[in-house]
Amino acid sequence: MERRVFVRSGALALVTLGLSPRFLRRVVFAADLPAARRGKVLICLFQRGAADALNIVVPHGESAYYAMRPTIAIPRPARGTPSGAGTIDLDGFFGLHPALAPLLPLYAQRHLAIVHAVGSPSATRSHFDAQDYMESGTPDAKATPDGWLNRYLAAQGTCEAGRTRAPSTVSPFRAVALAPETPRILEGPAPTVAMSDLQEFSVRATGSQVERLEALYRTGSADIVHATGAESFEAVRMLRAANPQQYVPAVEYPRSPFGQRLQQIAQLIKADVGLEIAFTDVGGWDTHVNQGAATGQLAERLADFARGIAALVTDLGDRMADVAIVTMSEFGRMARENGNGGTDHGHAGAMFVLGGDVRGGRVYGRWPGLQPEQLFEGRDLARTTDFRAVFSELVSQHLGGAHLDAIFPGFSATERLGLV
Template sequence: MTTRVSRRSLLQASGLTLVPSFLARAAEQVPGGRRRVLVTLFLRGGVDGLSLVPPVGDADYHRARPTLALPASGEGAALRLDDTFGLHPGLAPLMPLWSGGSLAVVHAVGLPLPVRSHFDAQDFIETGVPGMRSLRDGYLNRALAGLPPERPDTFRAVALQSTLPRALSGPEAALALGSLADFRWRDTGRGASFAALYAGAVDEALRTTGAEASDALSLVADHRLAAMAPANGAEYPRVPVGRSLQDIARLIRADVGLRVATADMGGWDTHVGQGSVNGPFAARTRELGEALGAFVQDLGPRFEDVLVVVMSEFGRTVKENGNQGTDHGTGGAMLVLGGGVRGGRVVGPWKGLAPEHLLEERDVPSLTDYRGVLSEALEGHLGVRTLASVFPGFHVVPEARLRLLGA
């Protein structure tokens, strides 16, 4: 008698989340050369862009933040980027990228409408259509459909997260896994092999999902991916974001067909006791800087094929609050790093922090739509052909292009 296995039990037993459908699609092998990879790192909680990339040359910044402002010089000073901006000292591992022209900062960037709810802002950013609540698929999933024809690899799109983020949800195949070390078939205690469970699947959706899972598990085992040591002397911090970026680097170095990878990092909702050069914000920033620095070092020459976009759902208020923290704001900062970046620049319009330039007299306004940054990444780096379907209703006028990539 054939054992009936539910879709849910099979996926739970494998420790894997998969997005249907894994139906066979006609695809072509990408012509010679290494594949380019886009990595998005979402800082959840609303990161304070004015502390991540502080405008230390702006007197209004120091007036608005008597205890939180980083100094422009001396002990605990921000790392100088230009006459206006510095980088939080916790991001020191990224300074060689800045000096080498592989790191750019986009400031005063965010949603085109003020949304100060974590849930709503994250949802609008990941669906790619701000203000529309009915859309279920994500901008990255739609972008996968707009890539040039290529072989449909199992690891084409991967979220190093326990659940699939909204950005990758949709009809295109994507994997979500907490880590490569946990990505293995777990013995159910019945002695049933993965193949036997797959053969007993009760519907075609489960069969195709099971086949894809089997391929993925085989690749992890064959390449010994979970045991692959970092290259070039890289040392990742032993924190979740470090482990996620290390696994993404493993997939890139193993050349298993990765094109899009996502990860996230929480802990940025700093309402109380935020700190400046020390404190909770500084600790998280050090983890971020060390993880990204190790990722770049680990990849070595392969970093030329990679673009990393670091973003958050919104920024924080310009003025610190009574609890020496900051509250939900609007415009924030994004980091863009990679071999093809026209870096060493803070790009996008910036009006300063004088009261007359603030949104509702409290926030940095979103002078650059986040979709403009992602559009350049998807089109210029990945070669996505159909941006109109990725970000419906959004159009970038030529004079507003940031020109983040290229010579």
């Protein structure tokens, strides 16, 4: 955890044990709202548990799809207007699960792009290894210590800025995970914030006690507990000043934890706290049993997912011009349904990319087909696009980041998708 110490060392050197309230207050002001700017924002949403891509973006033009999923397939699109029971056609071959109807207008307005048959070059069917690879950005290399989003943050300014400028010029809210623990994707040298709820992000004590508590974490010790604590106090002060909760959502979000987290991401964006990277995750995709078809378990997950994202986009309004949203899941699920009306672990999946600068309204990627000889290891949707190709384009084209070789070491995209 050298980085935290390094980045914070300026402040640490200043705040010693004097506990003079006036002195501390000066530091408070110095740390106040760093040059707020309206930069680009990337929101990453992780569907943990391996979402069933074939029932999410349905290849209704494939007869093999219906043959392999006798009880859980999403029916072919109804002629004319989409009904609630069938696939919502996109292009005559692919369609959306009916629970994703809230996303259809975004697709029609060309703000939503879909990448199908996308995934990891690793063949693992372990949730945890596959999530690890998607977050480290280095498939099959477990020793990678940091996540790719953190490598972006580090390569793109934090540490360099820390060297030449006062630490307060980097917003503590540059990268925020709406999660109780720092996710793997954000682990690494650049400072990040993890919180389960904006409401909880405060110190519940009175003035001088807060100062003493802060001082306990600023006593110069270099370990992770001290460093994390010191960062927290700084972030709390800034959040209090920015007061994101004054921004009442323009729409109603789902009351689910996922919906509430998206609402808070929007509040942070509107409060101009310098947010550049936001992350949250949502579980419940590991549908081994009774996943349902047009309705049922997966449909309920998807309804919450789609309503949440649609609310976020509407709520952000004009701000969406600078925002991109990308969804990911560690792998897809078996092409054939299993004996319990569910699906076991598979290989390639699908990703959604939305935003003002996204070239939406089409399904990207080469479709590998679902005939037995086209399946990966004879059972799963094969992968034709590396997930790093999607991430790389978002980093370079949306965020304007360089250093792709440092962010995704050993990866070079063979062809550009042209998503952004």
